Amino acid sequence: MKATRRAALRGAAAAGLATLAMPWIARAAAGSVVVIGAGFGGATAARYLKAASPALDVTLIERETSILTCPFSNGVIAGYNTMADITRSLDGVRAAGVRIVAGEAMAVDTAARSVRLADGTQLTYDRLVVSPGIELNHEALPGYSAAAAEILPHAWKAGPQTLLLRSQLEAMPDGGTFIVVAPANPFRCPPGPYERVSLVASYFKARKPKSKILVLDAKDAFSKQGLFQAAWESEFPGMITWISAKDGGKVEKVDAQARTVTSGFGTEKGDVINVIPPQRAGAIAVAAGLTAENGWCPVDPITFASTKAQNVHVVGDSSVAGAMPKSGSSANAQAKVAAAAIIANLEGRPPAMPALFNICYSLVNPNYGISVADVYQATPDKGIVPTPNAGGVSVARPTGQNERTLEALYAVAWYRNISADTWG
Amino acid sequence: MRGTLITIAGGALLLASPAVAQPAGPTGRAMAQTCYVCHGPAGRSAPPIPIIARVPADILRTRMIEFKTEQRPSTVMARIAKGYSDEQITAISDYLGSLK
Numbered sequence: 001m002k003a004t005r006r007a008a009l010r011g012a013a014a015a016g017l018a019t020l021a022m023p024w025i026a027r028a029a030a031g032s033v034v035v036i037g038a039g040f041g042g043a044t045a046a047r048y049l050k051a052a053s054p055a056l057d058v059t060l061i062e063r064e065t066s067i068l069t070c071p072f073s074n075g076v077i078a079g080y081n082t083m084a085d086i087t088r089s090l091d092g093v094r095a096a097g098v099r100i101v102a103g104e105a106m107a108v109d110t111a112a113r114s115v116r117l118a119d120g121t122q123l124t125y126d127r128l129v130v131s132p133g134i135e136l137n138h139e140a141l142p143g144y145s146a147a148a149a150e151i152l153p154h155a156w157k158a159g160p161q162t163l164l165l166r167s168q169l170e171a172m173p174d175g176g177t178f179i180v181v182a183p184a185n186p187f188r189c190p191p192g193p194y195e196r197v198s199l200v201a202s203y204f205k206a207r208k209p210k211s212k213i214l215v216l217d218a219k220d221a222f223s224k225q226g227l228f229q230a231a232w233e234s235e236f237p238g239m240i241t242w243i244s245a246k247d248g249g250k251v252e253k254v255d256a257q258a259r260t261v262t263s264g265f266g267t268e269k270g271d272v273i274n275v276i277p278p279q280r281a282g283a284i285a286v287a288a289g290l291t292a293e294n295g296w297c298p299v300d301p302i303t304f305a306s307t308k309a310q311n312v313h314v315v316g317d318s319s320v321a322g323a324m325p326k327s328g329s330s331a332n333a334q335a336k337v338a339a340a341a342i343i344a345n346l347e348g349r350p351p352a353m354p355a356l357f358n359i360c361y362s363l364v365n366p367n368y369g370i371s372v373a374d375v376y377q378a379t380p381d382k383g384i385v386p387t388p389n390a391g392g393v394s395v396a397r398p399t400g401q402n403e404r405t406l407e408a409l410y411a412v413a414w415y416r417n418i419s420a421d422t423w424g
Numbered sequence: 425m426r427g428t429l430i431t432i433a434g435g436a437l438l439l440a441s442p443a444v445a446q447p448a449g450p451t452g453r454a455m456a457q458t459c460y461v462c463h464g465p466a467g468r469s470a471p472p473i474p475i476i477a478r479v480p481a482d483i484l485r486t487r488m489i490e491f492k493t494e495q496r497p498s499t500v501m502a503r504i505a506k507g508y509s510d511e512q513i514t515a516i517s518d519y520l521g522s523l524k
Binding site for chain 2: 394406
């Protein structure tokens with residue numbers, strides 16, 4: 001088949017007939033795309049779909065009236081940022097010509113290509129993009145629950161939990177102990193727990209310098225570990241203790257009333273305890289039958305099309321994207337890939353190869369930034385892998401150009417720019 | 425539809441074959457769009473991250489090659505530029521340089 005095709009093309013090219021710029025029968029992408037979730041993944045997908053193909057009818061389903069971002073929510077917890085700083089309006093998405101439907105997607109019928117909302121509304125689609133973020137798996141940690149989270153906050157979804165943890169830290173006496181329970185991989189924002197520890201340490205250093213931070217980790221290694229630990233030593237000497245899983249750091253149970261956590265390390269009492277529980281794909285992804293046994297959504301690495309259902313793409317934290325971390329930057333990049341693949345498919349073209357990139361800035365304090373960045377390649381056999389001999393973390397030792405200060409400034413500018421790219 | 429020959433009026437042949445219809449890697453446009461996560465939509469960045477909109481392609485290309493070869497200091501751009509071949513850098517620069 002292939003040989004025949006190529007031979008035919010060579011013949012045609014020799015005859016000067018196949019030199020058109022668009023060697024396919026072009027037809028404008030028309031039809032309807034429904035997007036679930038207006039976070040970094042969903043809002044980017046909706047806006048890029050509409051911008052690239054204005055004839056598309058693009059509907060974005062979101063249960064909140066505005067978005068609270070996890071990026072910079074650690075700044076709120078440490079008192080450096082306000083909730084207003086992390087609140088993103090959906091007006092720019094609406095202005096781009098996307099129809100926003102307020103509501104919660106409860107079920108997807110992938111055979112009938114329809115989404116049912118909590119209020120009973122049915123929305124039909126030609127293509128569906130699912131970007132619901134994470135669901136916290138409270139029950140995976142004995143003693144933890146949604147109720148326990150009102151005493152031992154997770155603050156892993158920005159919102160009331162962010163403010164609850166902030167108020168507990170404000171009320172904590174100087175000399176108190178703040179315990180952070182960090183989860184095993186994979187989870188949303190791999191450097192996030194350690195940025196949180198850093199920024200809270202920065203707050204303690206200024207206001208409650210006798211306080212201690214204990215990190216009990218279900219892992220033996222973490223994102224930007226060398227950079228974080230060097231910063232903890234130089235900026236907050238003696239304040240932070242990190243216990244790896246192999247040293248007994250994996251927390252087996254928590255007791256909200258007693259404010260204790262139990263690990264191989266023993267039972268520890270904390271004045272404030274932040275429990276970041278295990279996670280899984282957003283509930284709608286499970287309801288739609290898009291998840292594998294591990295709780296996450298397998299996708300084609302070229303298009304982010306679900307391998308579980310036709311005409312459905314999954315982007316962002318819910319998807320299994322090989323080496324890419326679960327981050328706002330990843331979701332933004334994946335959404336562009338899915339949008340381009342959907343448009344190509346509706347136009348009758350094969351998908352192009354995806355361009356995938358991620359960057360995660362973390363702040364140790366408001367003037368001390370570090371980063372990890374990678375360019376990725378998608379391969380049909382190995383999935384998504386980092387491009388060799390590139391990427392990685394910030395320099396181990398800053399030079400005369402003050403990388404830490406610059407990257408703190410870039411972190412803030414990154415937030416403004418990704419917000420503009422995502423929500424307009 | 426994919427990979428099939430289509431005959432149109434006049435007898436010209438159009439082909440929807442990935443091997444012919446597109447390069448092996450991502451398009452310049454697709455790669456450029458990943459820049460926007462830090463450099464803002466269409467490269468119109470908030471300071472102090474540099475604006476990459478309305479910059480001539482040859483200047484963008486030269487900068488990227490300088491980052492890649494560490495002739496120009498950077499915090500993160502060397503790590504990023506090393507992830508692209510010189511041809512990909514040209515494709516990214518050409519796309520960004522073509523934006524109005």
